[in-house]
Every structure is written in structure tokens, then in C-alpha cells.
Amino acid sequence: MIEGILIGLTTALTLQNILMVMVGCFFGTIIGMLPGLGPMTAIALMIPITYGFDPATGLILMAGVYYGAVFGGSTSSILLNAPGVPGTVATSFDGYPMAQQGKAGKALAIAAWSSFAGGTLSAIYLLFMAPSLSKVSLSFRSPDYFALMILGLTAIAAFSSKGQFLKAMMMVVLGLMLASVGQDSLSDITRFTFDNMNLTDGISFVLVVMATFAMSEALTIILKRNDPTSAAKQVSLTELGSIKINKEERSKMYKTIPRSSIIGFLIGVLPGAGATIASFLAYGMERNVVNDEEKEKFGKGSVNGLSAPETANNAACSGSFVPMLTLGIPGSGTTAVMLGALLGFGVQPGPRLYMTNPEIFWSIIMSMYIGMVILLILNLPLIPYIARILAVPKNYLIPLILFFSVTGIYVMSFNNFDIYLMIGIAVVATFLRLYDFPMPPLILAFVLGGLMEENLRRSLLLSNGSWEFLWDRTLTLCILLTTILIVVWHFYKSIIRK
Amino acid sequence: MNINTTKIISLLFFIFSAFYLYTAYQIQVFAFDENAPFNARTFPIYLGYAGLFFSGLKIILPEPNTIKVDHKNLEYKKTAILIVIAIIYGATILKVGYFLTTSLFLFSSYYFLGERRWVLMFLLSFPFVAAFMYLLHGVLDIYLRDPFLKSIGVMG
Numbered sequence: 001m002i003e004g005i006l007i008g009l010t011t012a013l014t015l016q017n018i019l020m021v022m023v024g025c026f027f028g029t030i031i032g033m034l035p036g037l038g039p040m041t042a043i044a045l046m047i048p049i050t051y052g053f054d055p056a057t058g059l060i061l062m063a064g065v066y067y068g069a070v071f072g073g074s075t076s077s078i079l080l081n082a083p084g085v086p087g088t089v090a091t092s093f094d095g096y097p098m099a100q101q102g103k104a105g106k107a108l109a110i111a112a113w114s115s116f117a118g119g120t121l122s123a124i125y126l127l128f129m130a131p132s133l134s135k136v137s138l139s140f141r142s143p144d145y146f147a148l149m150i151l152g153l154t155a156i157a158a159f160s161s162k163g164q165f166l167k168a169m170m171m172v173v174l175g176l177m178l179a180s181v182g183q184d185s186l187s188d189i190t191r192f193t194f195d196n197m198n199l200t201d202g203i204s205f206v207l208v209v210m211a212t213f214a215m216s217e218a219l220t221i222i223l224k225r226n227d228p229t230s231a232a233k234q235v236s237l238t239e240l241g242s243i244k245i246n247k248e249e250r251s252k253m254y255k256t257i258p259r260s261s262i263i264g265f266l267i268g269v270l271p272g273a274g275a276t277i278a279s280f281l282a283y284g285m286e287r288n289v290v291n292d293e294e295k296e297k298f299g300k301g302s303v304n305g306l307s308a309p310e311t312a313n314n315a316a317c318s319g320s321f322v323p324m325l326t327l328g329i330p331g332s333g334t335t336a337v338m339l340g341a342l343l344g345f346g347v348q349p350g351p352r353l354y355m356t357n358p359e360i361f362w363s364i365i366m367s368m369y370i371g372m373v374i375l376l377i378l379n380l381p382l383i384p385y386i387a388r389i390l391a392v393p394k395n396y397l398i399p400l401i402l403f404f405s406v407t408g409i410y411v412m413s414f415n416n417f418d419i420y421l422m423i424g425i426a427v428v429a430t431f432l433r434l435y436d437f438p439m440p441p442l443i444l445a446f447v448l449g450g451l452m453e454e455n456l457r458r459s460l461l462l463s464n465g466s467w468e469f470l471w472d473r474t475l476t477l478c479i480l481l482t483t484i485l486i487v488v489w490h491f492y493k494s495i496i497r498k
Numbered sequence: 499m500n501i502n503t504t505k506i507i508s509l510l511f512f513i514f515s516a517f518y519l520y521t522a523y524q525i526q527v528f529a530f531d532e533n534a535p536f537n538a539r540t541f542p543i544y545l546g547y548a549g550l551f552f553s554g555l556k557i558i559l560p561e562p563n564t565i566k567v568d569h570k571n572l573e574y575k576k577t578a579i580l581i582v583i584a585i586i587y588g589a590t591i592l593k594v595g596y597f598l599t600t601s602l603f604l605f606s607s608y609y610f611l612g613e614r615r616w617v618l619m620f621l622l623s624f625p626f627v628a629a630f631m632y633l634l635h636g637v638l639d640i641y642l643r644d645p646f647l648k649s650i651g652v653m654g
Binding site for chain 1: 503504507508511515518521522525526527528531534535536537538539540541542545548549552553555556559565567571572573574576577580581584585587588589591592596600603604607608611612613618622630634640641642643
């Protein structure tokens with residue numbers, strides 16, 4: 001392994017490759033900040049450029065773009081409450097309230113340090129655990145995935161405050177219903193399209209996230225303009241605040257980062273799970289681990305609540321490289337794009353990658369760490385400038401948010417129908433938000449809907465229609481018991497409170 | 499049972515779930531798939547029942563914290579205008595083109611939100627959109643359809 005590390009360092013530390021990581025991080029941050037343009041778009045845009053380089057350099061550039069875009073996505077989550085990618089949705093739960101309290105600089109600094117720590121720790125985990133973790137991820141079967149998704153959705157109950165469990169569950173179901181629109185993945189039978197061709201491919205994730213977060217946020221701000229409570233928020237939004245993290249906040253982060261990085265990395269290793277589940281689970285776990293006083297701060301600008309998903313989503317990014325590099329199975333949509341690029345280079349990922357192209361395998365792992373350092377060096381000093389987006393008056397900021405939302409959908413589909421659909425969903429979401437129906441459960445359910453159906457389909461077909469698959473395997477049973485424990489604990493706590 | 503807006507929303511969700519469930523049962527599956535353990539309508543049927551279950555519970559169970567919204571303080575008029583402008587923007591963006599519609603959308607939105615600093619309004623619409631278009635189209639090579647700019651010979 002030492003030899004591998006040295007090979008990796010030799011490749012990653014060449015001037016050209018360091019430059020590639022820097023360029024990748026910089027452009028990734030800018031693209032990731034634009035709502036609607038996430039890491040997948042950023043990496044896809046980079047593929048033609050990377051073909052001009054050798055495979056290791058090309059992948060190093062893409063890895064830099066990936067991390068940069070994830071960090072950029074967090075920035076728009078914190079400043080605009082407009083997560084460009086599902087992995088940064090959980091960041092907005094506490095990042096945005098913190099920005100509203102005039103601590104935007106601090107929120108971005110916490111996100112930057114947490115991302116750095118999460119990425120660094122997971123790069124270390126990857127270094128030592130890649131071979132054995134690939135075996136663990138191979139042992140996951142469809143019932144385990146299905147149970148894991150149920151667990152992820154139930155964990156949302158932990159996000160909703162007192163008395164909102166049923167509202168959150170209704171939003172989960174609504175998210176799954178929206179995800180079921182379009183062609184069935186196996187039989188190609190169209191569902192809930194009402195003979196409208198525009199719905200045949202289903203509703204895109206970017207559309208739903210733009211509608212329920214960015215657009216509905218903008219409409220809510222306008223709607224509540226005369227509300228005395230929201231007026232206070234508007235004033236505080238113009239205060240940028242310091243980027244310094246005090247001792248108390250640091251001590252909170254020291255506890256949160258290690259546990260969230262482990263969750264993030266382990267979830268990232270599972271093919272298909274990725275940064276979204278990791279960030280939601282880390283957020284849910286953190287909320288359950290902290291004391292009651294800190295728990296009350298969740299959703300209102302908690303340091304733990306911001307640090308946990310930020311650490312986990314970056315750790316999951318590194319984790320998702322494990323199945324891609326060792327098994328040839330992408331761990332996320334983004335690594336799927338990178339897998340395509342690798343195949344384009346004529347490199348076949350899999351267990352033999354260690355032997356046939358060790359310089360690629362190890363240089364990617366080494367460049368991850370270098371990428372994290374560069375991302376921190378580039379972005380921390382720029383935070384005060386990035387945060388100035390908040391100083392834009394509401395009269396300008398709201399049309400700009402709407403403009404970014406519509407542009408995101410327009411460049412994706414060139415279709416009027418998608419724009420109308422987005423406006424329609426945004427209006428409904430704005431109304432639901434007025435009555436405290438939480439939107440994050442809807443988003444997570446929407447993202448997981450397709451995967452959940454796929455894994456339920458496989459499980460039921462393999463068990464010939466019997467639901468015994470839920471307790472046949474120890475792993476599935478353990479995950480399900482954890483889910484039940486969360487629900488029971490939630491109800492127990494509600495009864496105790498009453 | 500106290501009737502409030504949350505209960506009414508839950509009732510609407512209940513009706514929506516019932517409609518969803520009815521539509522799920524209407525999904526046409528292949529004849530050989532009809533009695534399979536899982537087909538295209540299985541998951542939607544479960545979802546329909548889940549929707550009925552959770553919204554039904556929300557309707558029946560007492561509300562611990564009633565959400566009260568003061569409608570007098572809400573800016574319905576401005577919100578509605580903004581939505582209408584966004585719909586017009588969506589309707590014209592393909593036919594007229596990205597640059598002109600986006601610039602006009604931004605300019606009119608600033609105006610209806612009460613902004614009257616004309617120079618700033620102009621700078622943050624037409625030149626801003628032009629710069630953004632250059633970033634997307636020129637630098638990132640993302641295609642942007644624009645019949646208007648094409649007709650005046652600015653875009654190829």
C-alpha cells in the first residue's frame with residue numbers, strides 16, 4: 001500500500017495535476033453555486049476537455065470539479081435556500097436560518113471546514129478500507145436497500161418538530177407520488193401522464209427542487225413581506241457577519257465531524273445511496289445524539305445541524321468512489337458520469353484496476369485529499385465576497401431567484417410545459433409552507449422514489465410476492481428494527497412532552 | 499373535532515390520494531404481468547393507500563399546535579402579479595428568445611416589487627442577462643435558443 005500511496009503522490013503532485021485540481025475546484029464552486037447546475041452537469045461539461053489529458057489527469061480534474069460543485073451547492077443552499085443538488089438539501093435546514101440571523105459568513109465557514117474535515121477523513125478511510133468495504137457493499141441485496149430507504153424516509157420524522165410527524169409523512173407520500181409519474185422503469189408502461197407526452201419521462205428532480213425550495217421560498221418572502229416576523233428576517237439578511245468560528249462552536253464540530261464522516265463514508269460506499277441519504281441520515285442522527293437544548297436549535301441555525309450534513313455529503317463523495325473504482329459500479333449519479341469518462345479513456349474499473357492501472361487508482365485517492373486542501377484555501381478567503389450575494393435587496397434578489405429557477409429548467413428541457421409545471425408546484429408548495437408542511441421530506445422521497453420501487457420490485461419478485469424478505473436476512477431485519485425504533489421513540493417523546 | 503386549514507389541506511390530500519389510487523388501479527399492465535407479484539401498478543397502489551392512511555390520521559387526530567396565518571398581512575396581490583409575470587415569461591421564452599424575455603421579466607419584476615432606481619434596474623436586467631448568457635453559451639457551451647438575437651444577427 002505504501003508503494004501505491006507514493007505512486008499516487010508522485011502523480012497527483014505534478015504541477016499540471018495540482019493546477020487541474022485548482023481549476024476544477026474553482027469552476028466546480030461557481031457552477032455548483034448556480035441553482036440547477038450541480039456536479040453532474042459540471043462533470044459532464046468537463047468530459048470533452050478531459051479527453052485532451054491522460055486518464056489520471058482527466059479524473060483528477062473531474063474529482064476537483066465534483067468537490068467544488070458540492071461545496072458550491074452548499075453555498076447556494078445556505079445563502080438562497082436553493083439547493084442545486086439533493087446532497088445539499090439538508091445543509092439548508094440550518095445553514096439558511098443561520099444566514100437569516102446575519103451569520104452567513106459563519107455558516108459558510110462551518111460548511112467549508114466541515115466539508116474539508118469530512119472529505120479528509122473519508123480520504124483516509126478510503127485509503128485503508130477500500131478493499132474490505134467493497135466486499136461489504138457487495139453483500140447488500142435489494143431487501144436491504146429497500147429497508148435502508150424506508151429508514152432514510154422515516155428519519156425525516158426526526159427533522160420535523162413537535163406535532164409534524166404526520167405532515168412530514170404526508171409530504172413523503174406526495175414526493176413518492178410525484179416520483180411515480182412517467183414510464184415504469186421495467187415495463188415502460190406510462191403512469192399518471194394523462195396522455196401528456198411531456199410527462200412520459202417523469203418530472204425532473206431539478207424542477208421539483210427548484211419549485212419547492214427556490215421558487216416557493218421567493219414567493220413566500222413576497223407573500224410575507226408585511227409580516228412583522230419576516231420583516232425582521234429581511235433586515236438581518238443584509239448583515240454578513242464574521243467568518244470566525246468561536247471555541248464553543250469548534251468544540252461542537254469536533255464531536256459532530258467524526259461520527260458524520262463515518263456515516264457519510266459508509267453510506268457513500270453503497271451503490272446508489274450517495275450523498276443525499278448520507279446527509280439526511282447524518283442530520284437525523286445528529287439531532288438524536290445531541291442534548292435537548294441543542295435539539296431545539298435544529299432547523300433554526302444549529303452548528304451541529306449544519307456541520308453534520310456538510311461533513312457527511314463530502315465523506316459520501318469519497319465513499320462513492322469505492323464501488324466505482326473497485327467494482328465498476330457507480331455509487332452515485334455523478335460517479336456514473338465519471339465511470340463513463342473512465343470507459344472513454346479505455347480504462348475498465350474493477351478489482352483489477354489496482355494491478356493494471358495503479359497510478360490511476362492511487363492518484364485519484366491522493367488528489368481527493370489535495371483537492372480538499374485546495375478547496376479550503378480557495379474558498380475560505382473568498383467567503384466574505386461570496387456571502388455578499390445576501391446584501392442584494394429583496395426587490396432584486398427575488399426576481400433573480402425566480403430567474404435562476406426558470407433558467408435551470410429552461411436549459412435542461414427547452415420546454416414551456418416544465419416551466420408551467422414548476423410554477424404550479426411552487427404555488428402549491430408556497431401554500432403548504434404557510435401551514436408548516438415541511439418540504440425536505442418531499443424532496444428526499446422524490447429522489448428515492450424510483451430506487452425504492454426498483455428494490456421493492458426485485459425483493460417481491462425474488463420472494464414470489466411474499467413480504468417475508470423483510471425479516472429473512474439479518475441485515476434487513478436490523479435496518480427495519482432501527483426504523484421501528486425511530487418511530488416508537490418519536491411517539492414516546494411526543495407522549496412524554498404532552 | 500376542530501376544523502382548521504390544516505384539516506382542510508389534509509382532507510384535500512385525502513381526496514387527492516383517493517383519486518391517485520383510482521388512477522393507479524386504472525394503469526394498464528401487460529396480460530402476462532396481471533397476476534405477477536409486482537407490476538407497474540403495485541407501488542402506486544401502496545402509495546395511494548399510504549396517502550389515505552396518513553391524511554386520514556391527520557384529519558381524525560386532534561391538532562396539537564394549530565397554525566394561525568394572518569391573511570391581512572399577506573401580500574397576495576404582489577405574489578399573484580409575480581406568478582403571472584413568471585407564467586408570461588415561461589410562455590414567451592421559447593418563441594421570443596432567452597435574452598429579451600429574461601431581461602423584460604427581470605425589469606418588470608423589479609418594477610412590480612416597488613423598485614424605482616431605473617439605472618440599477620436596467621443594469622441588473624439587460625447587461626446582466628447578456629453577461630449570464632455569455633457565461634452559459636460562450637464559456638460553458640450550453641445551448642440557448644434565441645430567435646430574437648438570431649433575427650438581428652447577434653447569435654448564429
